[in-house]
Amino acid sequence: MPLHVPPAPLPALRSLNVALGSPTAVRDARTPALRTAPGPLSPEHPLPVHVLDQVAPGGTAPLTRLTGWRFLVAAGDRAVAAADTMLTPDGWSFSRFFEGPYVPSTERALRQAEAVKGHWQPRLLSVPELYMLTLWLHGDTDADPATGTPAPDDLLIPLAPAPPGIAAHHPHPVADLLPLLTLRLAPAPLLGSPA
Template sequence: MPLLVPPAPAPALRTVLTALGSPTAVSEARTPSLRTAQGPCTPDLPLPVHVLDQATPAGTPTTRLAGWRFLIRSGDRAVAAAETVLTPDGWAFSRFFEGPYIAATERALRQAESVQQPYQARLLSVPELYMLTLWLHGDLTADGDTGHPAATDLLVPLAPAPPGIASHRPHRVADLLPVLTLRLTPAPLLSSPA
């Protein structure tokens, strides 16, 4: 029981269910595995997706909620994912997709279930590095839509991870964030000799 998956907002789930029930949405998706899935497809394991913004001068990471991601199951395996975004009118279906992060998310969640300390599961995206991590947040009572990574939270980079960062290896935020911040900091421009 150490892993808690926060409940998705009901309107976000409804938009995914509506999209799954729409032949047009499924047939126009760039997800061959979803179009060819045998049997019913159901949304599972909703995870809030937060985006890492630049760390503040004090080194505190800031994040913002980008949406909710649902794995789409057909039978006993995930065949795709669906994303929802918050708009001024409420939650809206964004897209279906597939790729390596689907299996990597499942693998990281299975790994996290074996951790002794309880955590709340989230996803943390670092777009500038083309990086996605499973964020294991230590505050189980926190709303999945809010919060910032605590120094003792764990980040599990999903495969494929950027070069030099081991995927599927848990890192404390206090250890991995300085590495990410260094990579996100632009290199100073070298002046040419006069």
């Protein structure tokens, strides 16, 4: 198996399990699929969520930061929702349940990643300015999942829906996708005043 899924911090998992065990938290969640799911709900596929803070031109490493851990919430053999946990001053805490296209897209990308040659540590990489989320396959499987930046040989699998011009569910080497992201994230040039 080429994926080496890092364990989530135990306090993050505990906070999610408390939320899943709370009828109030599940009932009040704005996720109909979660409220109507048959059988017990279980957290699966913990993935650290990193946000791309800055892409610098010239091939320098992008800046990222860990913002939380995301879990797919399964009922039986399929994910019906996802849940986020976040780091607070008091430690890891449950943040929210949600559903939508990124839930099945994450499942699909994880299945795709299983077929990619090599050994990978799966993570999620968010690019908020482009409304883009990718499965980040990090080549250093022993790395601390809370740190690091995408290496040129790492792979990014954009989740659907992806921004126009970027193929969803197609593995892109960071070295190939990063220049495109750099162009899209570059500030627009200031236009001079008319003469």
